[in-house]
Amino acid sequence: MANSVPLMEVRHMYKNFGVTVALNDVSFELERGYVYGLIGENGSGKSTVSSIIAGMQPASSGEMIYKGEPWNPTSMLMAQEHAIGMIVQEAGTIPNISVAENIFLGHEKMFMSGPFVSKAKMNHAAEELLVKLGIENHFKPSDRTADLDMQARKVIEIAKCMYWQPDLLIVDETSTALSHEGREFLYKVMKEQRENNKTVLFISHDLDEMCEHCDKLTVLRDGVIIGTLDKTEYDQDVIRRMMVGREVKGDYYRSDMNGYSDEVVLKADCITTLSTLTCFDLELHKGEILGIGGLSDCGMHLIGRALFGVEKILDGKVVAADGSVIKSPVDAINHKIAYVSKNRDQESLGLSATIYENIASTGYKINLFFANLISKKKEKEYVNKQVKDLMIKCAGVHYNVNTLSGGNKQKVVFGKWMSMDADILILDCPTRGIDVGVKASMYKLMYDLKMQGKSIILISEELQEIIGMADRVLMMKDGEITAEKFRGPDLSEHALIDFMI
Ligand SMILES: Nc1ncnc2c1ncn2[C@@H]1O[C@H](COP(=O)(O)OP(=O)(O)OP(=O)(O)O)[C@@H](O)[C@H]1O
Numbered sequence: 001m002a003n004s005v006p007l008m009e010v011r012h013m014y015k016n017f018g019v020t021v022a023l024n025d026v027s028f029e030l031e032r033g034y035v036y037g038l039i040g041e042n043g044s045g046k047s048t049v050s051s052i053i054a055g056m057q058p059a060s061s062g063e064m065i066y067k068g069e070p071w072n073p074t075s076m077l078m079a080q081e082h083a084i085g086m087i088v089q090e091a092g093t094i095p096n097i098s099v100a101e102n103i104f105l106g107h108e109k110m111f112m113s114g115p116f117v118s119k120a121k122m123n124h125a126a127e128e129l130l131v132k133l134g135i136e137n138h139f140k141p142s143d144r145t146a147d148l149d150m151q152a153r154k155v156i157e158i159a160k161c162m163y164w165q166p167d168l169l170i171v172d173e174t175s176t177a178l179s180h181e182g183r184e185f186l187y188k189v190m191k192e193q194r195e196n197n198k199t200v201l202f203i204s205h206d207l208d209e210m211c212e213h214c215d216k217l218t219v220l221r222d223g224v225i226i227g228t229l230d231k232t233e234y235d236q237d238v239i240r241r242m243m244v245g246r247e248v249k250g251d252y253y254r255s256d257m258n259g260y261s262d263e264v265v266l267k268a269d270c271i272t273t274l275s276t277l278t279c280f281d282l283e284l285h286k287g288e289i290l291g292i293g294g295l296s297d298c299g300m301h302l303i304g305r306a307l308f309g310v311e312k313i314l315d316g317k318v319v320a321a322d323g324s325v326i327k328s329p330v331d332a333i334n335h336k337i338a339y340v341s342k343n344r345d346q347e348s349l350g351l352s353a354t355i356y357e358n359i360a361s362t363g364y365k366i367n368l369f370f371a372n373l374i375s376k377k378k379e380k381e382y383v384n385k386q387v388k389d390l391m392i393k394c395a396g397v398h399y400n401v402n403t404l405s406g407g408n409k410q411k412v413v414f415g416k417w418m419s420m421d422a423d424i425l426i427l428d429c430p431t432r433g434i435d436v437g438v439k440a441s442m443y444k445l446m447y448d449l450k451m452q453g454k455s456i457i458l459i460s461e462e463l464q465e466i467i468g469m470a471d472r473v474l475m476m477k478d479g480e481i482t483a484e485k486f487r488g489p490d491l492s493e494h495a496l497i498d499f500m501i
C-alpha cells in the first residue's frame with residue numbers, strides 16, 4: 001500500500017513575481033524508482049517549481065503532498081531533514097570555507113567536542129563520505145572551496161546532498177557546469193537513486209542527455225505543463241516543438257566549409273600561468289572560429305582568462321594584431337577583444353544592477369554619439385534590440401538581473417559583450433544553460449560574425465558544439481594541446497574524445 005502513494009504530488013501550483021506568472025496551475029506526481037526529466041525554455045519555470053519543492057521559497061497557491069502528507073517546507077534545511085535534496089542551478093557553495101564545512105553547513109552541531117565544533121571530526125566524516133562516493137581523489141575535506149574549480153564545487157554540492165540520502169534528489173541544470181568525468185559521476189549517482197527505489201527530478205537543456213537518462217520527460221512552457229512523455233515516446237523534434245511551441249530544427253550548427261584567413265589577430269606566445277599552462281602557444285586567425293575542448297581542468301578555461309588579461313601570466317606574452325602586449329582586461333577591450341566568462345555570476349554580471357545597465361555597460365564605443373557623450377537614444381535602441389534578438393524573458397529592462405532565470409542571465413552576458421562590436425570574441429561556454437531555440441540564434445550570430453571577418457575562440461565542455469561550429473579544433477589535456485583537427489567530415493566526437501582523457 002505504502003508504495004502506491006506517489007512520493008511527491010504537486011497540485012495546482014501557482015507562483016507570481018509581481019506581474020510575472022512563473023507557474024500557472026502546475027500539477028504532477030513523482031513516484032519512487034524513477035528519474036524524471038523537466039525540460040522547457042529559459043524562464044519556463046523549472047527552477048521555480050523545484051525550489052518550491054525544496055523549501056527555498058513558498059508557492060503563491062496550490063498544495064504539495066509528500067509521502068502522503070501535506071508538505072509546506074519553510075527552508076532548505078527542513079527539506080534536507082525530510083530527505084529532499086536539491087543541487088541548485090547557481091553556485092551553491094560558500095567560497096571562503098572548507099569542503100567539509102560546506103558539506104555540513106547548518107549541521108555543525110553533529111561535530112561538537114565540548115563547546116567547540118571539532119574540525120577533525122568533521123573532516124573525518126567528510127572523508128568517509130567522499131570515499132563512499134568514490135571521489136576522494138578530487139579534493140580534500142580541508143581544501144578551501146574558493147581554490148577549487150567550478151566542476152569541483154558542483155561535485156561538493158552533489159556530495160552534500162547525498163550525505164542525507166535523499167528520497168527525492170533534484171538536480172537543476174548542473175551538468176553544464178561539469179565536464180565529462182563530472183557528468184559521469186552525476187549519472188552514476190542518479191542511477192543509484194533509481195536502483196534504490198528513490199527518485200530524481202533532473203533539469204537540463206541537453207536533449208540527448210535528457211533522453212538517455214530520464215524515464216519520463218515533462219515539458220514546461222511559460223509556467224504551464226504541456227505534457228509528459230514516456231521513454232518509448234521520445235522524439236527530439238516532438239520534444240522541441242512542445243518546448244518552443246513551433247518547429248525547431250535539430251541541426252542548428254553550421255554546415256558550410258568556409259575557411260579563414262592566414263592573418264594572425266591574437267597570439268599567445270609561450271605563456272606560463274600559476275598552474276597548468278607552461279610555455280603555451282596559440283594563434284587565432286582572422287575569420288576563424290577556433291574551438292578548444294577537453295576536461296574542465298585541462299587548462300582551456302585558463303587560456304580564455306589569460307588571453308583577456310584576467311589571469312596572471314608569469315612568463316611569455318599575449319600579443320594583439322598590432323604587436324602590442326595585452327596585460328589587462330582594459331588592454332583587451334581597447335583592442336576590441338570581448339570575453340564571456342564561464343563564471344557568469346562572479347565575473348560577468350553586475351548582479352545588483354539592472355538588465356539595461358548590464359547590457360549597456362560595454363557598449364560605450366558603438367553608442368558614442370559625439371566625443372564622449374553616449375547617445376541615450378542609441379543605447380536604449382541597442383539594449384532593446386538585444387533583448388528582442390536574444391529573446392531575454394523579463395518583465396522589463398529596468399528590473400534587476402537577479403530576477404532573471406539562469407539562462408536569461410547568460411543571454412544578458414552574451415548581449416553585453418556583443419554591444420562592444422568586438423573583433424575578437426573569447427567565449428567560454430557561451431551557451432551554458434541556454435535553451436535550444438536561443439542556442440540556434442547564438443550559433444547563427446557566431447557564424448555571421450565569422451563571415452564578417454571577426455575571430456572567435458569557442459571554449460566548451462560540449463564537444464558537439466565545438467565540432468558543429470569550429471573551423472579548427474584544439475583538444476587539450478593537462479595544459480597541453482593533444483590534437484589539432486580541422487573542420488571536415490571526419491571530425492566526430494569519437495575522433496576527439498581519446499585526446500581529452
Ligand atoms: N526572484 C524573482 N523575481 C522576479 N521574477 C523571477 C524571480 N525568480 C524567477 N522569476 C521569473 O520567473 C520565471 C521562471 O523562472 P525560472 O528561473 O523558474 O526559469 P527556468 O525554467 O529555471 O529557466 P532557465 O532554463 O533559464 O534556468 C522567469 O520569467 C523569471 O524571470
Ligand SMILES: [Mg+2]
Binds near residue numbers: 047
Ligand atoms: Mg532555471
